[in-house]
Amino acid sequence: MSFLRLRNVSIHFPIYQGGSRSLKKTVLASTSRGNLARDAAERIIVRALDSVDLDIESGDRLALIGPNGSGKSTMLRTLAGIYEPTSGDLYAEGRICSLLDSTVGMNPDATGQENIVLRGMYLGIHPASMAQYVDEIAEFTELGDYLEMPVRTYSAGMAIRLAFGISTCICPDILLMDEWLAAGDTHFLDKAQRRLESFVRESSLLVLASHSLPLLEKWCNHAVFLYQGRIVAQGTVKDVWQEYEETVAAGRAA
Numbered sequence: 001m002s003f004l005r006l007r008n009v010s011i012h013f014p015i016y017q018g019g020s021r022s023l024k025k026t027v028l029a030s031t032s033r034g035n036l037a038r039d040a041a042e043r044i045i046v047r048a049l050d051s052v053d054l055d056i057e058s059g060d061r062l063a064l065i066g067p068n069g070s071g072k073s074t075m076l077r078t079l080a081g082i083y084e085p086t087s088g089d090l091y092a093e094g095r096i097c098s099l100l101d102s103t104v105g106m107n108p109d110a111t112g113q114e115n116i117v118l119r120g121m122y123l124g125i126h127p128a129s130m131a132q133y134v135d136e137i138a139e140f141t142e143l144g145d146y147l148e149m150p151v152r153t154y155s156a157g158m159a160i161r162l163a164f165g166i167s168t169c170i171c172p173d174i175l176l177m178d179e180w181l182a183a184g185d186t187h188f189l190d191k192a193q194r195r196l197e198s199f200v201r202e203s204s205l206l207v208l209a210s211h212s213l214p215l216l217e218k219w220c221n222h223a224v225f226l227y228q229g230r231i232v233a234q235g236t237v238k239d240v241w242q243e244y245e246e247t248v249a250a251g252r253a254a
């Protein structure tokens with residue numbers, strides 16, 4: 001049984017420079033403004049996540065919905081263990097694979113094949129065992145001879161194919177994804193979707209952050225609405241999306 005649990009998790013980024021005098025004055029005059037606040041040392045901080053509680057269980061395909069800067073990427077990075085919570089606790093069970101950026105974990109000077117082996121080593125798989133996946137990844141990615149070329153020579157779409165192929169060849173228990181995958185072409189997206197569907201059937205848990213309602217409706221069965229680092233609503237993708245749109249519209253009208 002895989003799960004991810006956040007208990008009262010906050011992620012604060014101190015801003016050491018770059019804040020204008022007027023911004024500092026405004027923020028320091030009150031305790032907070034949006035997700036900006038001041039800490040005990042009177043520094044401006046961004047509360048990228050603020051006292052978040054969340055339970056994600058086996059079978060959940062969770063959509064992260066929210067406007068720019070609401071904390072979706074920060075949430076994914078926290079769940080992936082890339083960011084350590086400033087306060088609060090993360091409990092995780094299951095092998096996590098994060099597809100947050102097509103280049104994360106790739107060596108651009110190594111060939112596609114070498115990157116397959118390198119990623120396997122990172123996951124604790126012996127290079128000899130990883131060899132069995134090369135053919136499968138070659139077939140899925142349709143990269144052909146390009147697998148023998150350095151990854152820096154790939155187009156963005158080719159790098160995405162490789163990253164996705166590698167990351168999903170060994171079925172993780174938990175898949176964390178940003179919407180960068182949507183940058184693939186239609187043919188690839190169809191294949192990726194089929195693979196993801198079988199992945200979700202075989203493993204257990206998906207968290208996907210995206211600004212695309214069709215993508216979220218296709219792949220997710222539950223959603224949370226993040227706003228200024230807080231979870232302000234949970235429910236079906238459709239309902240949460242509607243709430244998101246209404247909140248954004250009200251914000252614009254205000």
Ligand SMILES: Nc1ncnc2c1ncn2[C@@H]1O[C@H](COP(=O)(O)OP(=O)(O)OP(=O)(O)O)[C@@H](O)[C@H]1O
Nearest residue numbers: 013035046048066067068069070071072073074075
């Ligand atoms: N490394 C950092 N240093 C300072 N502030 C940061 C850092 N990373 C994120 N933030 C701030 O944290 C907040 C949340 O950012 P995050 O990238 O998680 O938002 P997001 O919902 O993923 O946005 P988008 O939809 O634009 O990708 C923003 O206010 C952002 O400015």
